[in-house]
Amino acid sequence: MTTETLGLRERKRLETRSQLESAAVRLALEVGLENATVDAICAAVPVSPRTFFNYFESKEDAILGVRDVPLDxxxxxxxxxxxxxxxxxxxxxxxxxxxxxxxxxxxxxxxxxxxxxxxxxxxxxxxxxxxxxxxxxxxxxxxxxxxxxxxxxxxxxxxxxxxxxxxxxxxxxxxxxxxxxxxxxxxxxxxxxxxxxxxxxxxxxxxxxx
Structure with a gap:
């Protein structure tokens, strides 16, 4: 596995996270927080709910952009x-x-x-x-x-x-x-x-x- 491949994968991860955050915020504003479901957010990107939960614990975390930052x-x-x-x-x-x-x-x-x-x-x-x-x-x-x-x-x-x-x-x-x-x-x-x-x-x- 090359450094270039790792770089591409990380960029893809960051892009997917950004898309999920943007979709979550946009939907919450358009249809309300209650109606901005994980399924609706995933359909807007589109990705599977399983992929969503690889990034966020909840739709609220996606709306805020919450992520655990390593404290090394x-x-x-x-x-x-x-x-x-x-x-x-x-x-x-x-x-x-x-x-x-x-x-x-x-x-x-x-x-x-x-x-x-x-x-x-x-x-x-x-x-x-x-x-x-x-x-x-x-x-x-x-x-x-x-x-x-x-x-x-x-x-x-x-x-x-x-x-x-x-x-x-x-x-x-x-x-x-x-x-x-x-x-x-x-x-x-x-x-x-x-x-x-x-x-x-x-x-x-x-x-x-x-």
Missing amino acids: DASVAAIRAEHDGESLLSSVIALLMQALGPAIADTELHEARITLIKQHPNLLGRQIAQMTRMGEQLIAAASTLVAADPMFAGRETGEQQAIAEIILPLCGGAVRVAVKEWVAAGGDRHPDELRKRAVELARKAIEPLR
Whole structure:
């Protein structure tokens, strides 16, 4: 199997995913979320439902463009480097923003997705489902960030993991609120502004508890 063949296959996968996302969004706008069934989305591409579920767990995930982003050592190291000198909250929130990926990215479907989320706020719940699916990856990645933070670097590994498991839900809640605000404002914020707002919210939640 050649590198060229692998490249063609990956391009085909990306093309199919993009077509499914576009069809899901278009149908949800045209016929309503309830009527935009997986079968209807597949017929519009066209692909089989089996192919659809190779890419997405649900039609809601296709509408949002939700996908699990691998959080390998290289990606965690990149987050550490990019946010070196910033707070642990900032690094963990950057991690969560990377995990959310296209669901909050500025894509060509951005405005249509914002319209649908405003009509159906429950769509944002798919972010929580995504974070649950990625739970072990997120804990491992957050533990690495905790271990690299000067405040926690000398702690036992088990304690660092416990801190990661405590801080993740806090940061996840901050991201969720920031995303809700972002949608209410029309979704015109840059993702970096969204991250900064989430950090601000997390800090506001922590400071009175000290």
